[in-house]
Amino acid sequence: MSGQGSTVERQPWYKEYSELGVSVVLAALGVLVLVDAISMPAIPAQRGIGPDVVPIVVGGALILVAALLARDVLRGGKGEAEGGEDIDLSAPGDWRTVLLLAAAFLANVVLIGPLGFPISGAVLFWGAAYALGSRDFVRDPLVAAGLSLVTYFVFNDLLGVSLPGGPLMGVL
Amino acid sequence: MGSFTSLIDGFGTALTPVNLMYAVIGVLLGTTIGVLPGIGAAMAVALLLPITYGLDPTGAFIMFAGIYYGSMFGGSTTSILLNTPGETSSVVTAMEGNPMAKRGRGSQALAAAAIGHFVGGMIGTLLLVLLAPVVAKLAVGIGAPDFFAIMLLAFISVTSVLGKSRVRGFASLLIGLAIGLIGLDEMTGQQRLTFGSLHLSDGIDVVVVAVALFAVGESLWVAAHLRRIQAEPIPVGRPWLGRGDVRRSWRPWLRGPFIGFPFGAIPAGGAEIPTFLSYVTERRLSKNKDEWGKGAIEGVAGPEATASASASGTLTSMLTLGLPTTATAAVMLAAFQQYGIQPGPLLFERESGLVWALIASLFIALVLLLVLNLPLAPVWAKLLRIPRPYLYAGILFFASVGAYAVSGDVVDLVVLFVIGLIGLAMRRYGLPVLPAVIGVILGPAAEQQLRRALQISDGSVSGLVNSPMSVTVYVLILAILAWPLVRRRARDQASMVGP
Known part of the structure; x- marks a missing residue:
């Protein structure tokens, strides 16, 4: 992700053309797929085509599309940012919220092993709600803990989908 | 009639108390999640997939039938009361439904939508019963080259017919194809794009990809542009229809399905095009033309019946050809694959009991939706007031639960x-x-x-075009690809003639 941020009336060129970053990523992905395909060991004579042919086509096509997209952007084409019910595109992107949200998400990834789902899930929910602007320091943690515990029991005991209980469930 | 006896057997399976309970749970959950603003049917189905992991396949798919129809039903409530459609198929409903609600006729709009959904779903599912076995029988005879051509057609149409920019559509398709390459090659066991990782050699679970793209991507994107002042839904009472409303609605209800079903069955963007066609048709046929744009009930009744029937058409292609034509169907296909069941021509032979139980549950789900949701409408309307921080925190929460539940591995959360x-x-x-x-x-x-096709033909490319069907499909693909060029030329000529 490059070049987001405030909408100044006249944007610097790297913001104006930040979509070229998409081209770069696509091209890099194409090269990655191609290199991986070419470096596959040759499979002894086989009828039809080997496992490397489709990746070569996909990799090549990625590079081609990257070039076409770059041409489109340089000619003034723009990908239309997606709208939605809760989306206000007139405001500049609020990337701080995104970072906080990502942190809440990753907290769950790190904590789910050592602390178990009931705790890590509650951290995820509360953290995400906080990131998105909820500041009720009584209701938010209660909702988070309730949701996390109910989900744990419903999945673990009713639906037969096991989630890690962690030390908390060992105590209860 | 073989299919009707199978269907009756299907009802026998679906109407056992346990399975009926699954259907009720599915309908309620599907509607709840579908009503929530910002969640379309595809995301609802993807988020609810993990709750079925612990069930046997039959129970799981019965629940799925309810979730599928329920989540679409929920979407129409959102667009009528909040004017903010969660997905493309409800865009048209909002055009007349929301003005109706603003004029105090929200109850009638909801009722017209609910009954339209019921009628459209009933006719569509009946068409599914009649057509699916026929299509499956025809499809058994088609070979690898034909299947490859059809899938290529799906790729091309999903990138070219929809969306505003083709090159961006193709970029998206290729990202998906590249992700699909990760893992062991099924035919030779060759590692592809695994970079020596044991986890990646199993491939990336399709459910994780779908939940990530729909739910996590959406939450992060909303976070970047969250509307700080929440839109207020319009309060509404119990849905009901007066005699005059019924008189104006019944024809659109019956016309809609016949527009919706065929469009749903082909890969042309699901309900987007047919609901719009239905809207235009009803508008042309309407006697109250001056009401259009201010809340004409026909503009709710017709498109809703159309959308519902198009969902049945989508299921027809998904079950008989293994071809998902909408995002929701794509997630459903992933659900089948979770159980090691491959939809396609052989499904009706191999998994006959399961398929007919699923189809029977579609009928049951429609009846349940009508019976439960007319009285519950005011409750659903309350869901629209959910604080947005909780909504998107909840989406991330359940996305994590779902991805983790796939294989109980933290790496899936990172992916x-x-x-x-x-x-x-x-x-x-x-x-x-x-x-x-x-x-x-x-x-x-x-x-x-x-x-497989190239193996049969010993590597010769001619093996891909050795049947009338594959040739026809390739011609179709070329026509779709050439269409913008033809149109541009026509426009150029027109502009040369014009001023």
């Missing part, structure tokens, strides 16, 4: 996050999400058919 970031970038730069999901799901299948 979920990374692909979620891709989803965020795609929304920022106008890359449509659907082609990527179709690419991940259909890509490996298409490659297999391609290689």
Whole structure:
């Protein structure tokens, strides 16, 4: 992700053309797929085509599309940012919220092993709600803990989908 | 009639108390999640997938039938009361439904939508019963080259017919295809794009990809542009229809399905085009033309029946050909694959009991939706007031639960996050999400058919075009690809003649 941020009336060129970053990523992905395909060991004579042919086509096509997209952007084409019910595109992107949200998400990834789902899930929910602007320091943690515990029991005991209980469930 | 006896057997399975309970749970959950603003049917189905992991396949698919129809039903409530459609198929409903609600006729709009859904779903599902076995029987005879051509057609149409920019559509498709390559090659066991990782050699679970692109990507994108002042839904009472409303609605209800079903069955963007066609048709046929744009009930009744029937058409292609034509169907296909069941021509032979139980549950789900949701409408309307921080925190929460439940592995959560970031970038730069999901799901299948076809023909490319069907499909593909060029030329000529 490059070049987001405030909408100044006249944007610097790297913001104006930040979509070229998409081209770069696509091209890099194409090269990655191609290199991986070419470096596959040759499979002894086989009828039809080997496992490397489709990746070569996909990799090549990625590079081609990257070039076409770059041409489109340089000619003034723009990908239309997606709208939605809760989306206000007139405001500049609020990337701080995104970072906080990502942190809440990753907290769950790190904590789910050592602390178990009931705790890590509650951290995820509360953290995400906080990131998105909820500041009720009584209701938010209660909702988070309730949701996390109910989900744990419903999945673990009713639906037969096991989630890690962690030390908390060992105590209860 | 073989299919009707099978259907009756299906009802026998679906109406046992336990399975009926699954259907009720599915309908309620589907509607609840579908009503929530910001959640379309595809995301609802993807988020609810993990709750079925612990069930046997029959129970799981009965619940799925309820979730599928329920989540679409929920979407129409959102668009009528909040004027903010969660997905393309409800865009048209909002055009007349929301003005109706603003004029105090929200109850009638909801009722017209609910009954339209019921009628459309009933007719559509009946058509499914009649047509699916026939299509399956025809499809048994088609070979690898034909399947490859059809899948190629799906790729091309999903990138070209929909969306505003073709090159961005193709970019999205190729991202999906590249993700689909990860893992061991099924035919030779060759590692592809695994970089020596044991986890990656199993491939990336399709459910994780779908949840990441739909749910995580969407939440992150909303976070970047969250509307600080929440839109207020219009309060509404119990849905009901007066005699005059019924008189104006019944014809649109009956016309809609016949527009919706065929469009749902082909890969042309699900309900988007047919609901619009229904809207235009009803508007032309309406006697109250001056009411259009201010809340004409026909503009709710027709498109809703159309959308519902198009969902049945989508199921027809998904079950008989293994071809998902909408995002929701793509997720459903992933659900089948979770159970090691491959939809396609042989499904009706191999899994006859399961398929007919699923189809019977579709009918049951429609009845349940009508019976439960008319009285419950005011409750659903309350859901629209959910604080947005809780809504999107909840989406991330359940996305994590779902991805973790797939295999109980933390690595899946990391994959979920990374692909979620891709989803965020795609929304920022106008890359449509659907082609990527179709690419991940259909890509490996298409490659297999391609290689099988070339194996039969001993590597000769002529093996791909050795049947009338494959040739026809390729001609169709060329026509779709050439269409914008033809149109541009026509426009150029017109502008040369014009001033």
